[in-house]
Amino acid sequence: MESKVDTRYWRFCAWMGPLFVAVFFYCWGILGHNFPPFAPDTPASEVAGWFRDNRDGVRLGMVIAMTFAPAYGVWGYALAKVLEQAVGGNKPGDNILVQLARVGAAWTTITVLVPTSFWLTAAFRPDALPDWMIQMLYDMAWLLIDLAYAVTSVQLFALGVGFLADKRAVPLIPKWLAWYGIWVGFMFILECVMPYFFNGAFARNGILNFWIEFIIWMVWVPALTFFALKAIKRIEQE
Amino acid sequence: MHGKAENSGIEGARLAVIPGDSGVWVFIFADMCAFAVFFLLFSVGRVAQPELYEAARQQLDLQLGLANTLILLTSGAFMAAAARTARAGNVQGTLHNLLLTLGVGSLFGLSKAVEWSAKFNHGIGLTTNEFFTYYFVFTGIHFLHFVIGLGVLLVLIARVRDISVQGGAMDGASLRWIEAGGAYWHMVDLLWIVLFAMLYLMRAA
Amino acid sequence: MTGTREWPVWAVWTVLTGTSLLGFLLAEGQAPAKVAATAAILLAAVKIHLVFDHYMELRWQHRPLRQMLAVWLAVVTVILLGGYWAA
Numbered sequence: 001m002e003s004k005v006d007t008r009y010w011r012f013c014a015w016m017g018p019l020f021v022a023v024f025f026y027c028w029g030i031l032g033h034n035f036p037p038f039a040p041d042t043p044a045s046e047v048a049g050w051f052r053d054n055r056d057g058v059r060l061g062m063v064i065a066m067t068f069a070p071a072y073g074v075w076g077y078a079l080a081k082v083l084e085q086a087v088g089g090n091k092p093g094d095n096i097l098v099q100l101a102r103v104g105a106a107w108t109t110i111t112v113l114v115p116t117s118f119w120l121t122a123a124f125r126p127d128a129l130p131d132w133m134i135q136m137l138y139d140m141a142w143l144l145i146d147l148a149y150a151v152t153s154v155q156l157f158a159l160g161v162g163f164l165a166d167k168r169a170v171p172l173i174p175k176w177l178a179w180y181g182i183w184v185g186f187m188f189i190l191e192c193v194m195p196y197f198f199n200g201a202f203a204r205n206g207i208l209n210f211w212i213e214f215i216i217w218m219v220w221v222p223a224l225t226f227f228a229l230k231a232i233k234r235i236e237q238e
Numbered sequence: 239m240h241g242k243a244e245n246s247g248i249e250g251a252r253l254a255v256i257p258g259d260s261g262v263w264v265f266i267f268a269d270m271c272a273f274a275v276f277f278l279l280f281s282v283g284r285v286a287q288p289e290l291y292e293a294a295r296q297q298l299d300l301q302l303g304l305a306n307t308l309i310l311l312t313s314g315a316f317m318a319a320a321a322r323t324a325r326a327g328n329v330q331g332t333l334h335n336l337l338l339t340l341g342v343g344s345l346f347g348l349s350k351a352v353e354w355s356a357k358f359n360h361g362i363g364l365t366t367n368e369f370f371t372y373y374f375v376f377t378g379i380h381f382l383h384f385v386i387g388l389g390v391l392l393v394l395i396a397r398v399r400d401i402s403v404q405g406g407a408m409d410g411a412s413l414r415w416i417e418a419g420g421a422y423w424h425m426v427d428l429l430w431i432v433l434f435a436m437l438y439l440m441r442a443a
Numbered sequence: 444m445t446g447t448r449e450w451p452v453w454a455v456w457t458v459l460t461g462t463s464l465l466g467f468l469l470a471e472g473q474a475p476a477k478v479a480a481t482a483a484i485l486l487a488a489v490k491i492h493l494v495f496d497h498y499m500e501l502r503w504q505h506r507p508l509r510q511m512l513a514v515w516l517a518v519v520t521v522i523l524l525g526g527y528w529a530a
Contacts, residue, residue: 164261175261183268189382193375196364201279202375212275263508267515274519281526288530304467308460315456318498322452417500424498428491431463432519439466439483440527443476 005085010078010232017075018222023068024112025218031061032119035214036205037142040198047138048131051122058123062116069112075225076105076155082228083159085235086166086173097162104155111148115141142204143195149188152217156185159224172231177223184216262418266425269383273376273429280372280436287368292442294369297362302353303438306346307430313343314427317420324398324416327408332416333398339423340391343384350381373437380429387426390419455497462486480527488520 029035033054038047051058080102084092092098118141122134160182163173171178190208197203204210284291320335354377357363357370364374397412466486469479495501495516501509 176264179261179265180268183265186269187272190375190379193364197371200368200371202371207279208275212272267508267511270512270515274515274522277519278522281522284526285530291530300467300471304463307463311456311459311463314494314498315452315459318455318500319452321500421499424494427498428494431487431490431494432523434463435466435483435487436523439470440480440523441470441476442480442530 005235005238007081007232007236010081011229013074013078014082014225014228014232015075016071016078017225020068020071020075021218021221023071024065027061027068028065028116028119031057032065032116033058034119034142036210038138039205040139040203044131044135048126048129048134051134051138052126055123055126058119062120062123065116066113066120069109069116072112073106073109075221076108077102079105079159079224079228082172082231082235083162085231086163086168086171088167095162097158097165100158101155101162104151104153104158107151108148108155111145111151115145118144146191146194146204146209146213149191149213153185153188156181156188156220160185172234173224173227177227181220181224184220187216188213262421266421270425270429273432276372276376276379277432277436280376283368283372284440288442290367291369294367294373295438295440295442297357297360298373298438299353299356300438302349303434305349306353307434309342309346309349310427310430313339313346314424316342317423320394321416321420324408324413329398329402329406329408332408333395333402336391336395336398336416340388340395343388343391343423346384347381347388350377350384376433377437380426380433383426383429387423390422394419449502450497452497455493459490459493462490477528481524484520484523484527487523488516491516 025035033050038050080098083098083101084095087095087097089095118137122129122137122141126134160178160180163171163178163181164175166172190202190213193202194204194209197206197209200206201208316335316339320332320339323331323335354374357374362370364371394416397415398408401408401412463486466483469482472479474482495509495512501512
């Protein structure tokens with residue numbers, strides 16, 4: 001590097017990733033009854049009843065989740081800055097992988113924001129809504145957040161392939177983590193069968209399409225952050 | 239991969255992406271663990287409904303299952319041969335073996351298409367019952383791995399062909415690519431070995 | 444794993460093909476179901492072991508990876524056998 005890289009704010013932005021996961025897990029997951037979700041074959045009356053009883057908690061959870069949704073995008077941009085240093089070259093910002101990593105993170109923010117607004121709608125005036133409508137909002141939100149997987153896969157693949165291109169003897173981000181991210185992006189494809197199932201492993205609350213899919217992604221964020229923070233330190237010393 | 243490659247860092251990606259380096263094994267092993275979860279789900283489901291699983295199993299075409307197996311095993315043998323010829327520095331032999339790997343392997347796509355369309359024509363689909371849900375999802379995901387493997391093979395062939403056209407020698411990076419691509423292709427192969435035994439051959443008493 | 448000697452590719456292929464045919468014939472034939480199914484699973488394990496050693500060339504990879512894959516194979520074999528015998 002001819003001139004020193006300006007790494008101000010990078011750490012702050014990188015910390016937004018784990019912060020997003022923690023906030024989202026609690027507000028969307030626990031307060032919103034999404035971790036784990038209601039099984040698709042749960043009677044509409046049960047889902048609607050739960051929303052009527054817990055409307056305040058859901059509203060609080062979704063409002064905070066929506067407020068923190070951009071944190072994922074901010075984190076993604078910090079990762080893209082590290083990626084720029086990994087791919088190198090004269091104008092690394094123009095590298096298509098860097099751009100895709102950014103836009104994948106930005107798009108993911110949208111796919112978090114929009115479904116959370118559906119759950120929020122279900123909790124807004126649940127007494128005025130028939131049971132089936134609350135169930136429909138709940139379904140719609142889940143179908144969107146799961147089937148938008150490909151948007152996040154763009155980010156996962158771009159970061160993975162980009163970090164593999166690092167020519168340093170000791171790469172900024174370990175190769176195994178780059179490969180892990182590519183694998184996560186690939187595994188998301190299981191979500192394609194989710195709309196066909198009301199129970200079992202492939203349903204939205206199933207062992208594969210919920211537990212494994214969400215956990216492998218939620219692990220990837222803090223793991224990548226940990227190594228990105230170490231990479232930022234190295235970039236400053238280079 | 240052309241044009242301004244030297245400035246964009248993509249050229250670096252070509253050299254460093256798929257190595258015999260240990261990173262690729264993270265992908266392979268993670269993938270194998272995902273399949274191990276699939277096998278566990280199937281086994282647990284089978285314990286709960288053995289009659290249903292057996293009745294469904296009898297609707298499978300064992301001969302096509304065997305054909306699938308032999309195709310992949312033969313393709314895998316050519317892949318293993320390719321890695322060995324590459325290590326020996328034999329560019330032409332490597333190219334031929336890779337082409338045979340691809341050619342024989344492609345037949346798997348054909349036999350899967352025949353098998354699946356026969357199922358669909360009999361009104362059997364993803365949601366027919368639990369056995370067929372697992373059958374279609376597992377073989378479907380496996381098929382996706384197979385298709386990606388074909389892509390990897392095409393990349394390897396293009397790379398070795400370039401070396402062959404330029405009259406060059408096998409270099410270390412190409413060898414690592416071939417070894418890593420080969421490891422992936424063999425994974426496709428060995429996952430099918432388990433799927434074949436599990437879905438087709440476990441005849442109930 | 445199976446020693447350090449490298450088998451000729453087509454010797455490996457012959458064993459793999461032979462065991463596949465054997466598993467198939469047992470499943471199709473008159474052999475008692477439990478024998479046929481157990482044999483099919485064990486033959487699959489043998490085949491995968493051969494693929495690990497001679498096709499994936501794991502003999503050249505470092506030990507932790509070999510051990511991880513050996514554990515994977517053992518776990519998968521137990522899952523299938525356990526599932527079959529528990530049913």
